[in-house]
Amino acid sequence: MCSTANYVLPLRRTCEVVASPGRLCGGASMPNNFPGVRSHGVPQDTEMDVAWQELMAITDLQEFEIPSESSYETVQYQPMEPMASVGQYAMAQSHPEPPPAGCELISPVSYNGCYSEELPSCHRLGSNTDAMYENSEPQLNQRMLPISSHSQPSLMALRDQMNMSGTSHGHRRASTSLSQGRHTLWTTHGQSAHARSTDDLESDSGLSLGSSPPLASPDNPVSGAPGYQNADMGMTFSDAEPDGITEHARRAHIHYSMDYQSQAHSYLHSGAHPSYFSPQPSLSHTQPGTLTPRPMKQQGPGLSDLYGDSAMSSRGSSQHNMYTKQQGSAPVPLSRDERRAVALKIPFPMEKIINLPVDDFNELLTQYTLTDTQLALVRDIRRRGKNKVAAQNCRKRKLESIIHLERELNQLQTQRDHLAQERMEFQRSLGFIKCRLTDLYTEVFSHLRDEDGQPYSIDEYSLQQTPDGKIYLIPHTMQKS
DNA sequence: AAGACGTGTCATTAG
DNA sequence: GGCTAATGACACGTC
Known part of the structure; x- marks a missing residue:
């Protein structure tokens, strides 16, 4: 049992206390020699009164229930309410005065020894609290830490990279390996009928399945498959080729690649539209066989040699087999659409195709007489170009969203820790007060x-107190169950 | 060799 | 109905 000796009760009650040291409501009598609170030199009657007042004041806390652990949110802020109801008491949360021997303001676990019966939840609370946070933390950490810390270190860096994406995607590495996706056949007059283009080997080949016919890729050879035919251009398109390409097609592709480069070369040299390859500044000075080799890290020499550095591209990389040479700088590879535009002699630059407002774009189209194939290509280029930018923006937003959520998570974790700490302190205070209540209660009974x-x-x-402040001594048998 | 990552593209949807 | 932005899904190259 806790002792009340040798410490000053910090609580004072100003409300009426009906019970007097001599007589208690309910017939109980108080001996006149009731010692009250000892060791303070207070007259005994006054001591008893003070002790009694303090006791009954604290009794208000008897109805205070420690909230269930299940509701963390409410627990956080409720503990102060009963104390507030006490109103006139100033409960120092820090408990500057030395605590009673049995009611030390220590951790709830230690407190257990003092109040294990009266406040069995005291220890449980503490331990539960510990368990709660000790258990939940690792779980959270397991989930959260990888996001925000070491295992995922580079979201910021990623965002930085994303910020750079607008300027970097224009000079991607040329793809060099055979792709395995869908392919489009294509051929033109005067070209090897069975030649196969680089785009052949690109999956999807950038064709819009619904919006326009398989595109005027300059590098799609005819292989007997049904396809789109353009009488003006003498071209046949097909995307009927199944996934995967045959060795024959690959060999044909090699053949074609050289032819196409020659054609492109002549077109690029025509000087018709030197600004095709925007946004990169371009110089239409591609010469077959003199393309600056790009470092080939993954492909063996066979392919890159065979393709004359015009190895196949893919969806994921739009730089390909043609380059514009820039004086004093590395060559800028042409994108697939750029090559197509070159091949179909689209009379305006990619930049305009993609970036012009729709009205201006339509007006631009009216200024030229374009074949259906050219028109389809231009529209697809526009669609793809816009979608490419949209995808970049979308990804950038996604990363920024992740970063934002990551910060928010850190803030919430910090807040949670703070609230947990606060909760612990409240529980400690509550245990202290209940312990003191028990001491006083016992002492009163002893007299x-x-x-x-x-x-x-x-x-x-x-002992029970009625709302009007009167205090009664009630047998347990009379109490409501 | 497998996996992560970056990128382009297509399909779809909503405004 | 056409256009566009947004976005999921996919394919591919690169590391």
């Missing part, structure tokens, strides 16, 4: 005597 001068058993009676 109560019935008519026969016999002490009341704390197990058989309890």
Whole structure:
């Protein structure tokens, strides 16, 4: 049992206390020699009064229930309410005065020894709290830490990279390996009928399946498959080729690649539209066989040699087999659409195709007489170009969103830790007060005597205060169950 | 060799 | 109905 000796109760009650040291409501009598609170030099009657007031003040806390652990949110802020209801009491949360021997303001676990019966939840709370946070933290950490810390270190860096994406995607590495996706056949007059283009080997070949016919890729040879035919251009398109290409097609592709480069070369040299390859500044000075080799890290010499550095491209990389040479700088590879535009002699630059407002774009189209194939290509180029930018923006936004959520998570974790700490302190204070209540309660009982001068058993009676401030000694048998 | 990552593209949807 | 932005899904290259 806790002791009340040798510490000053910090609580003072100003409300009326009906019970007097001499007589208790309910017939109990208080001996006149009730010692009250000892060791303070206070007159005994006053001591008893003070002790009694303090006791009954704290009794208000008897109805205070420690909230269930299940509701963390409410627990956070509720503990202060009952204390507030006490109102006139100033409960120092820090408990500057030395605590009673049995009511030390220590951790709830330690407190258990003092209040294990009266406040069995005290220890549980503490331990539960510990368990709660000790258990939940690792779980959270397991989920959260990888996001925000070491295992995912580069979201910021990623965002930086994303910010650079607008300027970097124009000079991607040329793809060099055979792709395995869908392919489009294509051929032109005067070219090897069975030649196969680089784009052949690109999956999807950038064709819009619904919006326009398989595109005027300059590098799609005819292989007997049904396709689109353009009478003006003498071209046949087909995307009927199944996935995967045959060795024959590959060999044909090699053949074609050289032819196409020659054609492109002549077109690029025509000087018709030197600004095709925007946004990169371009110089239409591609010469077959003199293309600056790009470092080939993954492909063996066979392919790159065979393709004359015009190895196949893919969806994921739009730089390909043609280059514009820039004086004093590395050559800028042409994108697939750029090559197509070159091949179909689209009379305006890619930049305009993609970036012009729709009205201006339509007006631009009216200024030229374009074949259906050219028109389809231009529209697809526009669609793809816009979608490419949209995809970049979309990805950038996604990364920024992740970063934002990551920051928010860190803030919430910090807040949670703070609230947990606050909760612990509240629980500690509550345990301290309940312990003190028990001490005072026991002490009061120790001085109560019935008519026969016999002490009341704390197990058989309890003190209760009515709303009007009167205090009664009530047998347990009369209490509501 | 497998996996992560970056990128382009297509399909779809909503405004 | 056409256009566009947004976005998921996919394919591919690169590391």
